[in-house]
Amino acid sequence: MADVLTSDRILEAAEDVLRRFGPAKANVVDVSRALGVSHGSVYRHFPSKAALREAVAERWLARLSEPLAVIAADHGPAPQRLRRWLDALSESKQRMAREEPELFATYHGLAMEAGEVVRAHVIALSTQLGQIIADGVGRGDFAVADPFGMGRAVLDATSRFHNPAHTAEWTDPDLPAAYERVWRLILNGLGARA
Template sequence: MNDSALTPERILDAAEKVLRRFGPTKATVVDVARALGVSHGSVYRHFPSKATLRDAVAERWLTRISAPLAAVAAEDSPAPERLRRWFDVLMKSKRKMVRDDPELFATYYQLTTEAREVVGAHVATLKAQLARIIADGVARGEFSVPDPVGAARAVFHATTRFHYPVHAAEWSDPAIDAAFDGV
């Protein structure tokens, strides 16, 4: 491959394949470069360190989760329905990842535990989406809360069992949906 055709997107595609094949503890930048047919220096021109590359992979994964949620938050429909749909989309996407490819989900989970700044930005994005829905509901008289941002933070934290990856083993419990309905 010609190094001039090397883009961050192609590197991230290759990094995901390498992570799938070797796992996060054994995957290296050299493996990513080898998969692309370039030198590891070519990869480092786009991502100055292994940590930066891994953070970019984690950020890409988290964006795949938050993008559909942003669409739900932006809808012009009743806030209670949007709030429920937002959580349904979040939980369904994560459960699907766990069910369809548990090894890759575990890899991404490990990457995100190391990418604290990336995860912090992702969580802030999710809370902002929730705050938008709640603020819309307050404006329409559907919710009565004095602080939509605080309410969003509370709702997010009250529901972590249903979407935070550390709880993934619980998601196959047949009573999980009933438990969410209770919250």
């Protein structure tokens, strides 16, 4: 009996096609060929090439944010969780850009085509940061009136270290020192206890 064609199988095949051939080949016909099915079978799950590419971008961004959600939901001290969260986000993006630059560029390109997916991703990340900051306010670690607004501000303030638009800067030898300066600025801005 043949494997059942699911959206997950199609997305796995699309990611494999992307990895092997780049974004020009990430279309319904090439993915269906890789799966050994008709393109109509793929279209039943994804009505267009754009929908398929958007789903691939969404899946990639979800893989990036899932470990961050675990950190946000942790119950340790908020300043340490905030730092772990920021480190994890920056390190995961920078590692992929360093180890698989073509694939990273491909995923970034797909994400840029999927504006609504990216907006939802940014909101999810900002909300996770807001949760950590709100927890810190509740514990007396931070003193800010709008934790969720500050979550978005922290995400924006650290974009140089995780936003793919800054990939070219990630080899700058001053980057770790710049990261530490921004971290101190964030702690000050959050009114962190000394």
